[in-house]
Amino acid sequence: MKPPPGILPLLAASLACGALVFSSATAQTYPSKPIRLFVGFSPGAAPDVLARSIAPSLNELLGQPVIVENRGGAGGSIATAAVAKSPPDGYSLLMMAAADTLQPALRTNLTYDIERDLTPVAMIVTGMAVLCVHPSLPVSNVKDLIALARTNPGKLNYGSSGIGGSSHLMGELFNQLAQVKIAHVPYKGSADSAIATASGQIEISFPSVVAAGPFIDAKKLKALAVTGARRASRLPNLPTIAQAGLPGYERSTWFGVVAPGGVSKDIIARLHTAIGSAVATPEVRALLVKQGLDPLSMTPEQFGAFIHEQLAVNGKIVKLAGLKPR
DSSP: OOOOTTHHHHHHHHHHHHHHHHHHHHHHHOOSSOEEEEESSOTTSHHHHHHHHHHHHHHHHHSSOEEEEEOOOGGGHHHHHHHHTSOTTSSEEEEEEGGGGTHHHHOSOOSSOHHHHEEEEEEEEEEOBEEEEOTTSSOSSHHHHHHHHHHSTTTOEEEESSTTSHHHHHHHHHHHHHTOOOEEEEOSSHHHHHHHHHTTSSSEEOOBHHHHHHHHHTTSSEEEEESSSSOBTTBTTSOBTTTTTOTTOOOOEEEEEEEETTOOHHHHHHHHHHHHHHHHSHHHHHHHHHTTOEEOOOOHHHHHHHHHHHHHHHHHHHHHTTOOOO
16 A cells, blocks of 8 residues: 655654754763773873873763773774774764874775764874984984995884884885885884884884883983974974985874764764863873874864875875785
8 A cells, every 4th residue: 555645755854853853862961971982002102192191181071981992903993993883872982093094005904994984073183203213223313324224125124003004104105215125013002113122122113202202311212303394392403304314204193083983963063072172271282292292173074174185195105105905
């Protein structure tokens, strides 16, 4: 039996209205339980420090505990996959790193699509890394390192935060532009690669400013240059790699928060406002600046456009570096 004329559009409209009412009601009661903030790198790495620096303020602003959960490995993609597969209710968030936008160009087995399965919430900061070597390495600047690497092809090693991590691409870009061959050794995080370099397991690494700082201060790492387009405020005496003898070299890091795809706009707006307020507190801003991270605010839409651009740019750089997807 056919339904009366016009009944299907009415039913569709009714269902749509019901969904809107449910979404609005859900947003009004959100959050009603603890929120997990996933970090795809080990404790002590820059995204972990950032997540733990804003978590206390978010606890107060949202009225629920924000629990930082580390799931390191695979260039951050383990944590990213966990959030991408989580229910779209706003209770699982990811501290996204620049490394996440490298994974699609480097891995063929990803179980998620960044733009389809994740919803941008808030860009938080940008930063840079430090080209460091073990103090025993007989170099004092970038030109010395390039000369040493050219006379010892394949004999030097650099550590990264994992295959497909930001520091992995930093090392490969260095290889490409300097026309050297320094072997890659992946670790679970930036802090781990810094520890490995400081202990002499490897000769070179590109840890974040925050991960490298204590080792540089203790003279367990020798800092040669920073990877960004300008000098770091925390290390003003260090030149950029481009200034130090490798023109065209520039790689920066960035971090922001994303949620699973499909989270309601009301919840995204609530989270965006809370994160912005947390980053704006004098205590957090002072901590970020001290660690070489510069606060940067974007709307969720702007952050989404930025992620789209990063995916395209990194795809091109990966091809130029000759890295093959695995």
